[in-house]
Amino acid sequence: MTKRKRYSAEFKAKVALEAIREELTTAELAKKYDIHPTMISGWKRTAIEHMAQAFSGQSTAEPTISMAEIEKLHAKIGQLVVERDFLSEASSLVLGTGGKKR
Numbered sequence: 001m002t003k004r005k006r007y008s009a010e011f012k013a014k015v016a017l018e019a020i021r022e023e024l025t026t027a028e029l030a031k032k033y034d035i036h037p038t039m040i041s042g043w044k045r046t047a048i049e050h051m052a053q054a055f056s057g058q059s060t061a062e063p064t065i066s067m068a069e070i071e072k073l074h075a076k077i078g079q080l081v082v083e084r085d086f087l088s089e090a091s092s093l094v095l096g097t098g099g100k101k102r
Helices: 009-021 026-033 037-049 051-055 067-095
Strands: none
Touching: 009 026, 009 037, 026 037, 037 051
């Protein structure tokens, strides 16, 4: 079985922009870039639908996480590691040395 080919956002934008310009037909672009015409049409439609967001002034970047939240998450990870280790040791005491370990 072959894996799907992944295209970068830059490549998709480049092909979509060429499709929007309509200097070449979708079939010609598909042959030029060796991709299916349906993909080009989808990328073109997506680019047009999301074009207004570029001018909205709102950033679509991921929300920033404060240092306090990061510290809280690190503390939780530490707590979970300690609990896991404790339960692992306790289960080996209960089950003995013949107990299954994962």
